[in-house]
Amino acid sequence: MSTTNPLVEAFNQTAYPVIGHGKRNVSVLIEALEQIDPELDSDNYGSGEVIERFQAQIAQYLGKPSAVFFPSGTMAQQIALRIWCDRKGLKKVAYHPLSHLEIHEEQGLQELHQIESILLADKTRIIRLEDVVNLKEDVACVLLELPQREIGGQLPEYEELEAISSYCREKGIKLHLDGARLYETLPYYQKTAEEICSLFDSVYVSFYKGIGGIAGAMLAGDEEFTKESKVWKRRHGGDLISLYPYILSAEYYFNERKDKMGLYYEAAKELADFYRACRALEVRPQVPVSNMFHVHVPLPKSKLEPILISVYQDTEVGLTANLKENGEHACYYEVSLGDRYAKIPKAKLAQAMKLLDERTADVL
Structure with a gap:
């Protein structure tokens, strides 16, 4: 049948x-590898020129001191939230009810990390400053997705982003950016990625959605944060001996399409x-x-x-x-x-x- x-x-x-x-078939990888020196050494458990060069490029692009390549955004974001919860000694985070973590990850954050999610706003609109201000419970971190995919890619105005960022810093709440589609917001905001990311303590970006690579993600923040994220990456089984097919395709299509x-x-x-x-x-x-x-x-x-x-x-x-x-x-x-x-x-x-x-x- x-x-x-x-x-x-x-x-x-x-x-x-x-x-x-275009179609997601083997040609995506073939095109990315056509210009690569076949003698280029692969990465090895998170080190080597291939991975370190690309991590440095994305850290600079996002305006963060450091960045770590992950095989998936699901892994990267759960780890980011775990780090912020451990730092504060409080296993509660807040995000939109249609966040990827809530509807696509089989309760991974809750089952793997015992982190409770507090849902902000409702399913029809984006998170506003008033939603964060009116939180009934203390949280370690607020996650914002830009744009909010499940409601058509809606975005808050930039001034509201700035206000949310200022409020969170005043209250000691970490602010994490689900930037799977961050690149696509730049024309509307008329801002650089660095300017937007300066409002956030940690940032995740994807390389297969708007960029069109095979898979892969980057998690960026300060040096202490990314150093800790590497430990969690190993614990999650994400520290593969080599990730270069993902890295090289991500690098190629990022440079091809970011502008x-x-x-x-x-x-x-x-x-x-x-x-x-x-x-x-x-x-x-x-x-x-x-x-x-x-x-x-x-x-x-x-x-x-x-x-x-x-x-x-x-x-x-x-x-x-x-x-x-x-x-x-x-x-x-x-x-x-x-x-x-x-x-x-x-x-x-x-x-x-x-x-x-x-x-x-x-x-x-």
Whole structure:
């Protein structure tokens, strides 16, 4: 019995997929390694030129004294929060109810580290200064995700970030940045990564999401913090004998794409205009603040999926491969733009959006 998802299959067959940079296949690694000297020594249990050079580059980019490469962001963030909890002698942290730690990690923070999570704000909006000020319990650390992926990539205004940072420092609360998509926020804020990270005590960034590498993450902070994180990395089994396939691909695509985030942001705003012209569709946020937004449709998955497949077949434009239910009678999908968008003929895109508008309106 086939388990192929018809929408995924139809999306993969389109000539002009809209989202992302490209297919995640072996070519991602091959391209990254093409220019590498084959005699370059690999890293060895966290040391060596390959890993130390890249760690130094990212530490400088983020404006932090030191950085440590991790195989995953899940590992890096749990360790960051564990360190701050141990420092304060208080195993409580606060973050958004749709944080990755809360909904995607099988309660890893609680089961592995016995850390209690205090949820801030509600599932429909970002964390505000008032949420932090009105905390009913003491916490060792507050985690902010920029942008907040699960609600369409929303962002607080920069002045509010500054206010949250000042408040936390005044109260002795550490502030950690879930910066999996930090790079994508820079065009909206018109700030450097260093300026944003200066508001935080520790920072995590990813190299496979907006950057498009294979896997890997970096955890940055002061020297004492990162030294301690290396010990926890070993305890977690993350100190592999060699991580160079991840490191070299991360380094290559970081250097290739870090300066293109403005292009992806402008593309998102342009595409959101197309979506807003569709009568039955809602864009959240209405005007994107990064290269990401969500499209909400007042139809169940079972009715939207055949509409999308028909649009893909008629136009060769693929809008999404995944739909998420939003109750019984609605669904939504995430749009995250990268290199692919610029390759789509505008006439093709306009045709696809016109058909999507007409066919969703007809069903409704």
